[in-house]
Amino acid sequence: MNWKKLYRIYSEEGLTVRKRGGRKRTVGTRAPMTIPQGPNQRWSSDFVSDSLLCGRRFRILNVIDDFSRECLAAVVDTSLSGQRVARELDQIADTRGYPCLVVSDNGTELTSNTILKWQEDRKVDWHYTTAARKPMSNGFVESFNGRMRDECSNKHLFDNSRHARNLVAARRTDFNPYHDRPRSSLAGLTPG
Structure with missing residues (x-):
């Protein structure tokens, strides 16, 4: 039976089918993004997904300082x-202080109460990027996520969660600016 016939029968009988609404999400303020003029002014956050050898999925929460990268x-x-996520942000703030602004996408974890x-x-x-699937709306952390996939996730098979944590921690240490790693923003020179 096609939908037109079904609709005609429902209309003749006076029946109605209630349509389910989508999940209601809380939405924070949306303001124009400011350009950071110093460290700890704007952080960007996003998730990367991967899986262990056994097939179990895991996620990586990345938080980047947009000024110092x-x-x-x-x-x-x-x-x-x-x-x-809130607990991890508090742990970062214990050593660095709280930022003026955090930028993220509209994921359920980041739009929660x-x-x-x-x-x-x-x-x-908190600034939510409105452009879904547009990498430049949260460019700093998306660039970091791409490099993490290329240099860590795609190169390694993770035996278990501990193995994944160790490799991701090593990648984070290698990436940070105080490490002697050439930067394209510095014309191939190291920050040190």
């Missing part, structure tokens, strides 16, 4: 909820 955190786990409460309590602005 430093990777502040690369958290590997099978489940990263809004509460876990926990994150909205976190940013309200700590007086941190």
Whole structure:
């Protein structure tokens, strides 16, 4: 039976089928993004997915300082909820202080009530990129994610979560600016 006949029968009988609505998500403020003039003014965050040899999926939360291009955190786990993201951001802030602005996409972990409460309590602005699947809307962390895939995820097979954590931590250490790694933004020179 095609949909037109089904619709005609439903209309004749006076039946209605309630359409399910989509999941309601909380939305923070949307303001124009400012250009960072110093470290710790704007952080960008995003997730990268991968899998272990056994097929189990895991995610990596990457947090980048947009001014210094430093990777502040690369958290590997099978489940990263809004509460876990807030806890990781607090751990970063313990050593660096809180940023003025955090930029992220509209993922469920980052639009949760926990994150909205976190940013309200700590007086941190949060900017959600509206352009879905557009890498340049959150360019710094997307560039980092691409390099992480190329230099870590695609080169290694992860035996277990501990192995993945160790390799990602080594990659983060190698990437950060204080490490003697050539930078394209410095015409191939090292920061040191």
